[in-house]
Amino acid sequence: MKNPFNNIPVHFTGATVTRAEPCRICREKTGKQIGIVEYWDIKTCRIVMCETCSHIQLDPMLNEEETAKGCYAYYIEESLRTTKEEQFKNCERNFRRGVVFGYQLKSMKISPQSVLELGPGSGYFSAGLQFVFPGVKITVMDINRDVLYFNQQHHQFETIREIPDNFRSSYQDKFDLIIARDIIEHVTDISKVLTNVNEYLLPNGLFHFITPNGREDIWKHYLTSKLENTPSELLINHVNYFDGKGLKKLLYQNGFLPVKYFTYNLKTTIRGQGWKENRKLMNPVSKKMKADFFINENLGDLGKFELSKEDILHKWYIQPKSKWITRLYCLFHHFTIFGISPELNIGHEIYGLFIKDSSAAIKRTTFV
Numbered sequence: 004m005k006n007p008f009n010n011i012p013v014h015f016t017g018a019t020v021t022r023a024e025p026c027r028i029c030r031e032k033t034g035k036q037i038g039i040v041e042y043w044d045i046k047t048c049r050i051v052m053c054e055t056c057s058h059i060q061l062d063p064m065l066n067e068e069e070t071a072k073g074c075y076a077y078y079i080e081e082s083l084r085t086t087k088e089e090q091f092k093n094c095e096r097n098f099r100r101g102v103v104f105g106y107q108l109k110s111m112k113i114s115p116q117s118v119l120e121l122g123p124g125s126g127y128f129s130a131g132l133q134f135v136f137p138g139v140k141i142t143v144m145d146i147n148r149d150v151l152y153f154n155q156q157h158h159q160f161e162t163i164r165e166i167p168d169n170f171r172s173s174y175q176d177k178f179d180l181i182i183a184r185d186i187i188e189h190v191t192d193i194s195k196v197l198t199n200v201n202e203y204l205l206p207n208g209l210f211h212f213i214t215p216n217g218r219e220d221i222w223k224h225y226l227t228s229k230l231e232n233t234p235s236e237l238l239i240n241h242v243n244y245f246d247g248k249g250l251k252k253l254l255y256q257n258g259f260l261p262v263k264y265f266t267y268n269l270k271t272t273i274r275g276q277g278w279k280e281n282r283k284l285m286n287p288v289s290k291k292m293k294a295d296f297f298i299n300e301n302l303g304d305l306g307k308f309e310l311s312k313e314d315i316l317h318k319w320y321i322q323p324k325s326k327w328i329t330r331l332y333c334l335f336h337h338f339t340i341f342g343i344s345p346e347l348n349i350g351h352e353i354y355g356l357f358i359k360d361s362s363a364a365i366k367r368t369t370f371v
Contacts, residue, residue: 012218012277012348015052015225022051023063027192028253029056037221038228040237041289043076043297045069047234050224050244056252059221059244064191067166070240071146074189076294077238078147079301094127094315099333101131104211106330108135108180111262115139115180119203121167122186126154127315129182133158134321134329142178149305157312167196171203179205183212188220188241197257206361210259213355216266217244218348219277223286235286247345247353259357265342266350277349 017037025032034051040061041047046069048061065073085093108115114136120129123143133139142161143154151162165171167183167190181200190196200210221244227235251264275281320332345353 011272012222016229017052019054020049020051023049026053026056026058027060027064028058028194028249029053031055034062038224039234040224041234041291042069042237042240043073043294044291045073045294048237050221050228057246057249058253059217059246061242065240065242066191067168070166070189070191072294072298073238073240075147076292076297077240078149079298079305080238082305083301090125090310091315094125094310095318096336097125097127098131098134098316098321100337101128102134102329102333103131103337104128105132105135106334108209113209115209117178118142118180118182119144119174119178120182120184121145122183122189123150123154123160124185125310126158126160128184129160130158130312130316131333132182134323135326142174157310166190167199168192170195170199174203176203176205178203179208181208181210183210185213185215187212188214188217188243188245191242193243193253194257197254197259201258201359204359206359208359209262210357210359211355212353214243214245214250214353215241216277216345216348216350216353217246219271219351220244222277223284226280226282226285227288230280230282230285231288234289236289236292237286238292245353247348250353250355251345254355254357258360260360261355262358263354263356264345265339266345266347266353267339267342268351269343269349271351272349276351 015035015037017035019033020036022032022034031053034053036049037052038050039047040050042065046065048063050059051062052059117140118129119142121144123129123145126143129141133141142163144163144165144167145151146164146166148164151164154160155162181204187193187196220241224235227233247266275284320329322328342354343350
């Protein structure tokens, strides 16, 4: 029977080019150029797809200083653009998702004791996890001081100011669960990050992540290049665009085995993201927004919204003494009805829960 998804997503077209930097996964020195982006006014990069491992990334890649500046500018832009009501809803939504994830672990008879979250945002996902497991110790890692301060003040989480690419020996073999929700698409060297995650995990530790389906995520930039022949605007630093099959292979290579791995949310696919050539789906043409100017002009308005944890979680369904009510309500809002294989590269979000394969890690160490 013919697969109805054979032509979705479509194959990207583009010239084969010599890369400024080798592929961060397989070290290939050539690739297919499928777009050009301007990251604020900080850097202009090609979008290059590796024809060996299928990974799509920026070329040249952003460095740590460029990433930190752009991330801070976007943090301010997003904070000012999002209304107080929507910020409250986002925090509550993340809390509910953390509760659902916690009960999924509990149903598998898993009770984490020490958790590291990379790029925690508001921290409410881990707060939801802590609702299910009150004794769990949460540590969060981010490069943004404001994010870390918020997490420390609101949740009393331990904080680490660092990027996931840099190894911290003091955290080796310390955690039984590491969370990276909407973060691995931002890291500059995914291979280093996965190596570090493996080192930080205890034997049989778990790695949970979600990340956009790369074929849909890159589509808007590809269309701008193809239809307008001009650079598109990149404000949020999505620098990796993952192929579902390639990401799974990369995780295997770094000592992880799948527990759950699927793609969900097909609405974007139905609307044409990742296959339909429509100018409405294009990313905006670059305006080369000035990051330093934007930060200096808007920094004073950053603290205009005060988010109170008591107000955010003062909901009828959050019942510490009757947690089954909380569980049912959260499941009602965030239960995934079905998932499909990420290797099809359709659907908006890739969900992963992988376990550290200790035997693979031992073999890898032996042959180094």
